[in-house]
Amino acid sequence: MGDANFGYVGAGPGKVNLYRRDQCVKTNIPEANAVEELLKLIESYKKN
Numbered sequence: 001m002g003d004a005n006f007g008y009v010g011a012g013p014g015k016v017n018l019y020r021r022d023q024c025v026k027t028n029i030p031e032a033n034a035v036e037e038l039l040k041l042i043e044s045y046k047k048n
Helices: 031-044
Strands: 008-013 014-021 024-028
Touching: 008 024, 008 031, 014 031, 024 031
Parallel strands: none
Antiparallel strands: 008 014, 014 024
């Protein structure tokens, strides 16, 4: 994830972890909510 600004990686069955660059910022997000949570994360950094 070091070259990406944002992303997610599988963390186990049905779970993902969200990343900002090479740092994990949220863990064990349900896979069904992953895209929504990733978009929220991106938006939160746009505001800063």
